[in-house]
Amino acid sequence: MIRMWTGLWTLALQELFAHGQNELIESNCDVQGMLQLKLQPDIVKPETTTTEPAEASAANLSNSSQPPLVTLMPTQALPAPVVNITTFHWEPHWQCAETDSACIAAALSKFKELVSESGAQIVGALELKGASGALPGWSSSKEYEDAVSVMVAPGWQVLKEGGGNIRCDGQRGLAVMLVKPPFQVSNCDTLCVMAVHPGHSPIQSGESIVKSVCGDATTSCAIAVGDWNVDAAGVVGGSFNTWQRLVGGNPPSFVVPDSETCCYPSTCCKFDHVVTNIPGAEPLQVHVWPYQLLGQFGMDEEHMPVAVRFSAPAKTTLIG
Numbered sequence: 001m002i003r004m005w006t007g008l009w010t011l012a013l014q015e016l017f018a019h020g021q022n023e024l025i026e027s028n029c030d031v032q033g034m035l036q037l038k039l040q041p042d043i044v045k046p047e048t049t050t051t052e053p054a055e056a057s058a059a060n061l062s063n064s065s066q067p068p069l070v071t072l073m074p075t076q077a078l079p080a081p082v083v084n085i086t087t088f089h090w091e092p093h094w095q096c097a098e099t100d101s102a103c104i105a106a107a108l109s110k111f112k113e114l115v116s117e118s119g120a121q122i123v124g125a126l127e128l129k130g131a132s133g134a135l136p137g138w139s140s141s142k143e144y145e146d147a148v149s150v151m152v153a154p155g156w157q158v159l160k161e162g163g164g165n166i167r168c169d170g171q172r173g174l175a176v177m178l179v180k181p182p183f184q185v186s187n188c189d190t191l192c193v194m195a196v197h198p199g200h201s202p203i204q205s206g207e208s209i210v211k212s213v214c215g216d217a218t219t220s221c222a223i224a225v226g227d228w229n230v231d232a233a234g235v236v237g238g239s240f241n242t243w244q245r246l247v248g249g250n251p252p253s254f255v256v257p258d259s260e261t262c263c264y265p266s267t268c269c270k271f272d273h274v275v276t277n278i279p280g281a282e283p284l285q286v287h288v289w290p291y292q293l294l295g296q297f298g299m300d301e302e303h304m305p306v307a308v309r310f311s312a313p314a315k316t317t318l319i320g
């Protein structure tokens, strides 16, 4: 099958800056389902960074008794070494993937197929029963509230695992693992990987679970995929401020995609994102698949599957 990766992330970033956060009207604990949305046009301005061309100094080197000690810098420095990581996550939703055995089997089969197609090393499943045992050779968390689990590819070592409820009514899940990838990523000895499913209002717990599993790896070595039930602006700030509430440490280096990924049949909401606070991490490619099992099952509130490939600095080495 041809992989149709698209450069959607630039579009997603533009949208993040062009639009504000989707505020949800809600008084109490939400139930599993969509709620009315109100658009608040609070504009977030992108930070502009200007790179000054290096000043070419016209030193007259011929007037010197010594051979020149300084050679002019080449106009382009060698690119810093990077590593690439790919994530995949999908939420087929509970009406199919937690209750109907035929639909669960079909969703798991599609899940395995898309994980393979994406080439992902980190995978999250939400409201998908049985996903934690579906990928042969992979390491997985347990399945937590609303069938949330996180998996890492063969070769990735799991040091610690945990998860639990991050909502007052016990319906929203978090799965988290402290892992050691088979290659060095930035200055991270370990990575904190998460599948997250906060509710339709700001989260009330979960940070203690993340901290107890990941410890200091939350500071600048965290990667989370999931259905955040808020757009990218709400992940990084606003009244939800989910990243700070759940993970803390460095603010996100990126939140992608920020496009409408849910939910069948009323696509309205930018809820599925991949987020990391690894400094210098940059999205390379974002792929959003269309809804999957339509025509075969009802697929109420199915989300679109999402894969993101991003680069992160390889281990930084000091010069001299």
Ligand SMILES: *[C@@H]1O[C@H](CO)[C@@H](O)[C@H](O)[C@H]1NC(C)=O
Pocket (backbone or CB within 6 Å): 060, 061, 062, 063
């Ligand atoms: C550099 O210095 C030498 C010796 O002082 C002089 O002859 C020459 O014209 C200078 N060249 C420039 C570009 O200033």
Ligand SMILES: *[C@@H]1O[C@H](CO)[C@@H](O)[C@H](O)[C@H]1NC(C)=O
Pocket (backbone or CB within 6 Å): 063, 064
């Ligand atoms: C080199 O520069 C110095 C300081 O500007 C000057 O005193 C000297 O005369 C110059 N030498 C030549 C060969 O131009």
Ligand SMILES: *[C@@H]1O[C@H](CO)[C@@H](O)[C@H](O)[C@H]1NC(C)=O
Pocket (backbone or CB within 6 Å): 082, 083, 084, 284, 311
């Ligand atoms: C990472 O991805 C970039 C962009 O596709 C590619 O040029 C580079 O070779 C990749 N690096 C590694 C280490 O795979």
